[in-house]
Amino acid sequence: MAGSVAALFRLTAGHRPCVAVATALTLAASALGLAQPLVAKHVVDSSSRGEPPWPLLLVLGALFAAEAAAGAIGRFLLDRMGEGVVRMVRHALVSRLLRLEMRELDRRRGGDLVARVTADTTLLRDVVSQALVDLVTGCLVSAGALLLMLWLDPLLLLLVVATVSLAAVAVALLLKGIRAASEHMQDSVGAVAAELERALGALPVVRVYRAEEREARRVGERVDSAYRSGVRAAKLAAVMSSAVELAVQGSFLLVLVVGGLRVHGGGAGSLGDLVAFLLYASYLVLPLSSVFRALGLIQRGTGAYRRIDEALALPEEPDRRPAPAASPAPAAVPPTSAPAAVSPAAPGPSPAGPGIPADPAPPALELADVRFGYVPDRPVLRGVSLTVPRHGLVALVGRSGAGKSTLFSLVARLYEPDAGTIRFDGRPAASLGRRESRAGIALVDQNTHVLEGTLRENLAYAAPGAGEDEILRVVRLARLGPVVRRLPGGLDGRLGDRGGTLSAGERQRVALARALLARPRLLLLDEPTSHLDAVNEAALARTLSEATADCAVLVIAHRLSTVQHADRIVVLDDGRTVASGRHDELLTTSPVYRELATAQVLRGPRR
Template sequence: MTAPAFRSLLGHARPYRVPLVVGAGLSALGGVAGLVQPLVAKAFVEALGAGEPVFRLLVLLGLLIVGGTVVAAFGMYTVERAAEGVVLGARRRLVARLPRLRVADLDRRPPGDLISRVTADTTLLREAATNNLVDTLIGAVTLVGMLVLMAWLDLVLFLAVLGVVAVIGGCTAVVMPRIARAAKETQEALGELGSGLERLLGAIRTVKASGAEQRESDGLEASATGAWRAGIRAARWGAVAGTASGLVVQLGFLTVLGLGGARVAAGEMSVASLIGFLLYLFYLVGPVGQLVSGVSGLQVGIAAVGRIHEVLELDPEPAPEEAGFPAQAPAPVPAQAPAPAAAEAPAQAPDHAQAVPAAVTAASVSFRDVVFRYREDGPPVLDGATFEVPAGGLTAVVGPSGAGKSTLFALLERFHDIDGGSARIDGQELRDLNPAVLRRTIGYVEQDAPVLAGTLRDNLTFAVPGATPADLDRVLAQVRLTGLVESLPQGLDTEVGHRGTALSGGQRQRIAIARALLRRPRLLLLDEATSQLDAVTEGELREVIAEVARTTTVLVVAHRLSTVTGARRILVLDGGRVRAAGTHGELLEGDALYRRLATTQMLGAVPGQAPAATG
């Protein structure tokens, strides 16, 4: 157990030091009652031998037993209550930190492993930072007290017992690091199991459709077996440590019985003193067991604390307050943003913490020689990307798979930061903007259009919880979801199922688009946002996007030819660079890659629409 790790453990217990001290004090008082009992028993034996009254001694012994038990029970409750506070505090810190971690850090850790750290590891921390800590302290104090009293009764027997304790204690100390290693391996194996389960349940339809149930089960079984093996190792070493208290008493008893019997026979000590010493020896099993159990638990807890602090020590994204903005208020429009074009005035926003912005102004985007890698030792995904997107209008981004199209959007949202070059919005470097404030000006529809468990209303208002019914009606009409809402048994309050399983792919995409439009963004990013829509709905939404583009800058990663032909400007991305830019007609004539994408239907012409002419 290293000093820094132990200090980290104490850091979790520090806010609850008062109840922990009170609980430990009550437990110690119960232990003191146990320490006095052999002395009273010794006096009882001596009184019997002398023919003196023993009633008071019996009453005192009974009071010590009952009183010590009651006081110790109150102490245990106080410690357990503090333990619940410790685990709540740790979980609050983790759940407050996880959503604010950088996407790059989250991508490197499987979700199941992070869940394990919030649940299983904090439970181990609960025991270590409270019960095990108190057990170690009380066990050590009680053990020292008993040894002092045993030395007072008979120094020779005390030294003999101390030798037994020292030998077994040394062996136990060797075992403790092995318990810590086995505990850490167990927690890591459980994290792998959780990750495997998350992977399976997140793609259960694909697993079943692929007939891969057995392979997935085998993988989960392998993870479970790994956790079992690590748990067996921890149990093995824990059993070795756990038998130490019993072994101390058994060997001590044989030593005291032989040596003490000889001393009584030689007249060097009284029978009453021998009985008192033997009682202390039998009572020794409690504090020794408590001490061993506490130290073993601390070893396990230290392993859990290490895993928890791996997450807590990751740098989070700065909160909006750090940039001088309230936590929930919509971000202000930068002064350098262009004046808004004429548009229908939006409905008055309600007085909520995060309402729909009352004004929309388009944002400009510029990339200059941008370089980006997902890993430091990996190849560049963007390698000198340069382009300009003026404020307002629809700009499409096309290119072969792996060209870096979705990466452009990830950089604009500051899910990742560029490695080189310059990326700007409205002339401001992205790296100088607070991520949370920046994202309030952007509407983002991901490629897989995720829908969260909850109601349809929850999903639509996820980014704008203060949206009015009029705002909701507006976006529902825009994305052609009014009919769906009217057909649902509970309307907007209908549950959509885990990850929106109660909805079709096209409905999920339209909900994601509506969620983005509800923010009235200055920059709208659509990553193949209409790929699962039928031709009619896609055409209707194309009209909506064109309308939005009058007052908002719209960037769309597109594979459908119909989306591309309607764009004011098209960027052709290849090998991490923008190789060409222009209108559909200009690119058909001037860029071979774009012409090949169009003619080979990599842009996916809408059914019933003929591919573009080669020109």
């Protein structure tokens, strides 16, 4: 328990002054409350002597009002602090999740990660804003009440301590079960989010295959699991609460009976002493209840904290670049109009070391014997070498599973190769930060991601500062004019979640326009014509021809029309580059290419 409290207390770093003020106000309110039974004692004693109690009653009213004001201000400060802690934790989680290593992200479920940002942090807010301070103030106030009760009547206090101790034993036995049930409930809530995201992400497929009931049962199993864990936690909490309530009420009744007999028999104390003791006994209920409630809430919050802490410890994608060498790196060379060429066997010229100048016009991209696998001992790329010149269109073809999309993931530095070298403009990727490498790359992948928002926001996603003329230029190049005219609001019309208001071909053209707006040095296109009709496919060919004047283009080709327009074609088979050349040449020299060309349409899954 001490470890859990310490871990949760660390979350309040940066809010300690607010916590201190709120705690002081809460303690002041409690002290004012503790003074009230003493004033009530004097009111009773004065009344029994026939003296007017009005001044004491005014003091009692003032104490009550001051207690309420101090408690309200303290509670507001604590709630504000709790919201601040949750805000800080959510910012940290969002930042971490958006920077996760791709290998780690592949192993996780998106819905569960989202639940850690939403449901888990909400539970954590209650713990930080209530439980920690309630635990401290409740213990202090209980101690003060017990000391005053000891001063008034030690024997009666012994009866109270005996009954409350029984409740403490019950609480200690139940806390472990509450924590386990709460952790399981939070895990189940995360699983609900993950399963629901899975079903909603594939809703057209779910409906076409009439799988609504199956998916509802699948998600429902997780919901039922969360329900069972929540009910178990609630049952244990109810037993704990009842034990505390019975103990406090039992002690109150014992004090009332035993104390009344003693006062009636003249054994000890006055009626005022008994009234004061009874008030303290009843007053003890609130701080003790808050202490036990705080202990239960901390146990439930520990499960949420564990999940949050686990997410914050997930490995981020590194963006380190080596320290600069003694000699400064050469300045980037402007593009030239060198003729397109590609060599799968050997990389183009590159620096021999950090201080050696590069070739005046190094290729935009070079891969030398690149090897990679998503899991150990299961390689996807077994030795890929190719060169993409600074201008021209290079097509990458191969059977399903040959490694084409995986190669794109490596070039975009979503993953790092297990062996081999990747160079950008003659510079080894290992000498560059990932953000620096990506600054010159634009990607249109198979999924053609369209984000919720306006068409303008989607187009300018890679170039937020792009002007109106630049946006209109890519609209024209990608033939998005009909989309702009159709959307209510034109460029400022909303596209819906995942571009739901667009067709697959329109989403593909939006992704292409977004990539062109970034004016990259290297444009990566994965199946750019998969959703285009013949008219738009021909327009794309013209667009790519224009693009090669400004940048290098590497395209995963799945149609002969795209392949035939390529300056050079690289053939992948079983994770290796097996041939390179132009279309007519490869038809006679490469059996793999001839087989693909005969099929007319070259298709393959993402990996």
